[in-house]
Amino acid sequence: MTWDHARGFDPVQATAHSYGALQPDVEVTWTRRSLREFAERSVIDLAEDYDLIVLDHPWIGTAVAREALLPLDTYLDAGFLRDQAENSVGPSYDSYVYQGHVWALPVDVAAQVSAYRPDLLDEVPQTWDAVMRLLQEKPGQVGIPLMPVDCLPTFVSLCANLGEGPGQHADHFVSHAVGQQALRMMTHLHVYSHPGSIDWNPPQLLDHMSSTDDVSYCPLLFGYSNYARPGYRPETVLFTNIPLGVDQQPSGAILGGAGLAVSRRCREPEAACQYAAYVASPAVQRGEYFQHNGQPGHRSAWVDAQVNAQCGDFFQATLQTLDHAYLRPRFNGYIDFQDAACDILHRFLKDKGDIDQTLTALDAAYRASKKS
Structure with missing residues (x-):
């Protein structure tokens, strides 16, 4: 489940198709909700019905307290997560780290x-x-x-x-x-x-x-x-x-953006986590994800000359603001x-x-x- 805007839906839909070509046994289907529902509808409810959820980081504390999400660090390679942390745009990676675990990957970053x-x-x-x-x-x-x-x-x-x-x-x-x-x-x-x-x-x-x-x-x-x-x-x-x-x-x-999380109820957690890692990977982020109207979360995309040339230097022109962004509370x-x-x-x-x-x-x- 993602939100109903070209930035929210198009890139994950594209990655679902490309990942399916790489992993024919895995089929990912995305649905969408309005921007208002993205901010307001309970992630707890969504985790009951969907395996993959694009969410807003202030939900993390509540979602963890209600045991709605999988801790991704128990499924993903430590080296991959280290790269995500080292290439964070501002505090975006840390916004999904809570009580010692990683609960979502910063596939989309904004402030x-x-x-x-x-x-x-x-x-x-x-x-x-x-x-x-x-x-x-x-x-x-x-x-x-x-x-x-x-x-x-x-x-x-x-x-x-x-x-x-x-x-x-x-x-x-x-x-x-x-x-x-x-x-x-x-x-x-x-x-x-x-x-x-x-x-x-x-x-x-x-x-x-x-x-x-x-x-x-x-x-x-x-x-x-x-x-x-x-x-x-x-x-x-x-x-x-x-x-x-x-x-x-x-x-x-204020930091915004969106993270890609996996529901604890997911019946194929390993496959879901590997797909999430694919979406968050640097090559996909500065390539396919951006090309399909996405706003990447990996820093390599934000400093990429070709990416910036296609969008009026959006990323370079705002990067200083993102690096000085404020992370709001996330408590339950x-x-x-x-x-x-x-x-x-x-x-x-x-x-x-x-x-x-x-x-x-x-x-x-x-x-x-x-x-x-």
């Missing part, structure tokens, strides 16, 4: 990055002060995904970029001093951005940017290299590092907080809510998730 139309934007903002000036000088020409499921990632990225990664304490999600700054920035982004932003997810915003000329820049969204490939949409969208943080680096962007119960926090932050923006009350509500939801 929040910046996007722009080079034909519409003269200069890409390098700092948040420059972003705020652009918002006021050209209101509505900046877009940012702020539908509920994207509100928490944006808040987390802003906090981490301001110097404090959320979710590191037991009694509060983030200090109120940093949280207040982040919410003020989100408010400014919401008020001056394109009015469609509050209902957009990243592909919807990128579809808009690549088919109309009224949005020229987005400071934070999960990157999709597809839109930087000539011919994928009417207009090409390029990607770059996020604005500099307090450390003068493009730091703190975090998903409950994530769902609640997305709704809290979205209501804050839509209803012009109170900053301190919003932060208090986030802390309460965070503490409740830790107890659960």
